[in-house]
Amino acid sequence: xxxxxxxxxxxxxxxxxxxxxxxxxxxxxxxxxxxxxxxxxxxxxxxxxxxxxxxxxxxxxxxxxxxxxxxxxxxxxxxxxxxxxxxxxxxxxxxxxxxxxxxxxxxxxxxxxxxxxxxxxxxxxxxxxxxxxxxxxxxxxxxxxxxxxxxxxxxxxxxxxxxxxxxxxxxxxxxxxxxxxxxxxxxxxxxxxxxxxxxxxxxxxxxxxxxxxxxxxxxxxxxxxxxxxxxxxxxxxxxxxxxxxxxxxxxx
Numbered sequence: 001x002x003x004x005x006x007x008x009x010x011x012x013x014x015x016x017x018x019x020x021x022x023x024x025x026x027x028x029x030x031x032x033x034x035x036x037x038x039x040x041x042x043x044x045x046x047x048x049x050x051x052x053x054x055x056x057x058x059x060x061x062x063x064x065x066x067x068x069x070x071x072x073x074x075x076x077x078x079x080x081x082x083x084x085x086x087x088x089x090x091x092x093x094x095x096x097x098x099x100x101x102x103x104x105x106x107x108x109x110x111x112x113x114x115x116x117x118x119x120x121x122x123x124x125x126x127x128x129x130x131x132x133x134x135x136x137x138x139x140x141x142x143x144x145x146x147x148x149x150x151x152x153x154x155x156x157x158x159x160x161x162x163x164x165x166x167x168x169x170x171x172x173x174x175x176x177x178x179x180x181x182x183x184x185x186x187x188x189x190x191x192x193x194x195x196x197x198x199x200x201x202x203x204x205x206x207x208x209x210x211x212x213x214x215x216x217x218x219x220x221x222x223x224x225x226x227x228x229x230x231x232x233x234x235x236x237x238x239x240x241x242x243x244x245x246x247x248x249x250x251x252x
Contacts, residue, residue: 040213049213052206056141063090063144067224071191072207074220081225088228090144091187097134101160101185102234104128106244109178109236112166123165126180132158132187141203148189148226155223156188162234175239179250183230192221 040046057065070076091097108126115122133150140146151157162180169175193204204219211217232251239245 040209046213049210053210053214059142061143063087064142064147067144067147067191068141070222072211072217072219074211074217076220076222079223079225081227083227087226091185091226091228092231094134094145096136096145097132100130100132100158102247104130104160105162105180105234106236106247108164109166109176109238109244109247110242112164112178113176113238113242115166122167124163126162126164127159128161129157129159147191148187148224149194151188152190155190156186156225159186159188160184169237173240175237175245177235177237179233179235181233183234185228185230187224187226189224189226190221191224 040049042048057068060068070080108128112122131151131153135143135145135147135149140149160183162183164178164180166176166178169177194200207219208217211219230249232249234249235247236244237246
């Protein structure tokens, strides 16, 4: 007579594990698909993806479209530098950014009035770095300004340089004029998902799905640097009381 096998942990012979009907059904059934399915596997999925991608691009201006494509297709390097006439004109056209630049220059001009005539510090090179914002309070996806929105301190923030000269205005005691020449600017940013805004992760997730359906990407974050020069010098005129009497670009 064959020997009986010892009971297993579930009360059955160890080579006959007890499996309930629910477990068996789950093991034999395919892995369920996420709710809503995969758009890429639907009959019109790729066409739908193309239409969604096209509708997003249709709402963008040409500057937002350029930045979006660099990120969406994920083919660029770790750092992109934009230094051309088109982007120069675009950045110079922002009154919002220009106000921030002028504020920093005026603050420096005011500091020059305390320097003695003929002393050091009344002329030379100026370097400044600060946080700059553009494109309104909440940014956005459909304009270049909106996508840029704010500089990133981790990669340099906003930087500018110039050569300046401060001179007393005749007659003595009338005030001072400070002129800034060779103004150069660099917008340093990271094109990535901003977790501060609830819409950013949702938009990024949608874009990754679209890129997968369209056979491109995946979207990739990158460092962005936009460089340009001012067309003319900037001058600040200070009265004897130290208040700004005028400030403007000499070429305007």
